[in-house]
Amino acid sequence: MTVKHGTGTRDEVAGLIHAGRILVLAGAEAGLASLPRGRWIGGTAASFITAAGGQEADGRIFYSDLTGIARNVRLHHFNLSEMRRIGRLHPANGFTMVIIPGFSELLAGVSAKIMDYEGIYHAPLFGWVSAVDLAQLGHMQPKSFSGAPAGSAEHAAVMTVSLPDELFAQLQIANLFSPGIGPEIRFSKPGFLAEGDCLIGGKPDNLARYIEAEKIDRRLPLVTDHDGALINISIIASDAQTGRATFLAPVNPALTYRFAGDILDYPREFSRALDELHLGSAALSCICAQNYEHAGLRQSTGLPFQGPVTFGQIAYGVLNQTLACLTISNHEEEDAGPETG
Incomplete structure (x- = not known):
């Protein structure tokens, strides 16, 4: 069957x-x-x-x-x-x-x-x-x-x-991804959009501008460990000028994220x-x-x-x-x- x-x-x-x-x-x-x-x-x-x-x-x-x-x-x-x-x-x-x-x-x-x-x-x-x-x-x-x-x-x-x-x-x-060695990222509110400050490495920052400044590979998701399960959050748009980043799934303020480790040959x-x-x-x-x-x-x-x-x-x-x-x-x-x- x-x-x-x-x-x-x-x-x-x-x-x-x-x-x-x-x-x-x-x-x-x-x-x-x-x-x-x-x-x-x-x-x-x-x-x-x-x-x-x-x-x-x-x-x-x-x-x-x-x-x-x-x-x-x-x-x-x-x-x-x-x-x-x-x-x-x-x-x-x-x-x-x-x-x-x-x-x-x-x-x-x-x-x-x-x-x-x-x-x-x-x-x-x-x-x-x-x-x-x-x-x-x-x-x-x-x-x-x-x-x-x-x-x-x-x-x-x-x-x-x-x-x-x-x-x-x-x-x-x-799942191709695991957390990289970059700084921890936390968000102040849930949702599919980050347009205000978040905490990156414990300091207030803007995610879209951080991605631009650090030249983060746009293919890499954010990754968090939720009770032992690795959960990816895909970033589908990021604009340093407006300071807005858009996610496919909502981020959770209770969780800590890192960008995934590099993927050289996707x-x-x-x-x-x-x-x-x-x-x-x-x-x-x-x-x-x-x-x-x-x-x-x-x-x-x-x-x-x-x-x-x-x-x-x-x-x-x-x-x-x-x-x-x-x-x-x-x-x-x-x-x-x-x-x-």
Whole structure:
């Protein structure tokens, strides 16, 4: 039993929905908003990784068909208060999939608290932060959809998936980054934007002007250690003249950050991190827009994953600048182990 991935026109995907398929979808808002009701969740995305490599949405919708592995699914469209009980909805054997709109108040609230939600680690929690073309930020809002054509910029699409007893789900994450040796950075308030002073090395400073003065590699995220988990915060814009820096995920004043250590050959380091996962073929995947751009994935073919290009990845916590994958394995295959001669 496998998860099938592909792209289709609006009418082709609508046909899959009418046929009762269980789908996770990504594409432009107009396409998702024209689909019929059914057993699907989706989020906006401007690009995908397909079997043929990177592809712009351009009127097509990316789909992952879970029908072959799912015993039962339930759909929800949660606000921030409702998201606090997501850990209590995990199936006994299976996983929970969530799509949160990028640059939303919901994402800010979830990012700060999700790793403390009751029961969050009782089953794999996988998902992504919906996106739009970066050039369209301010004109278009990332959205999520849950089984209906009514999208939302402030609700999370949630799908709980029960698996047959012989199958189990696992999360895998590829992260190139670890904290560098530079000074500690702390912020006075949460959010996706830093335009006032922060503390750099214990002294008031401006992040955008610090980046310019120190010639910080614009590909490097901020990295923090949150209860033993390394969390990246991608910087997508920095203007020393205005003193403004914009992040893909909100910074947290309770945490201390450092710029990641240098990456000399980004595509090679991404390939190395990918090889360490031993994915085989991932059931569900998402890749950060920053990795898509800097690792040269537009031209890459034959990758062991397919999925949307996103503004964040969800693997229990909300991540930036990673690859997040969910694999589905068979207990019997795991128990059998490798054959010997």
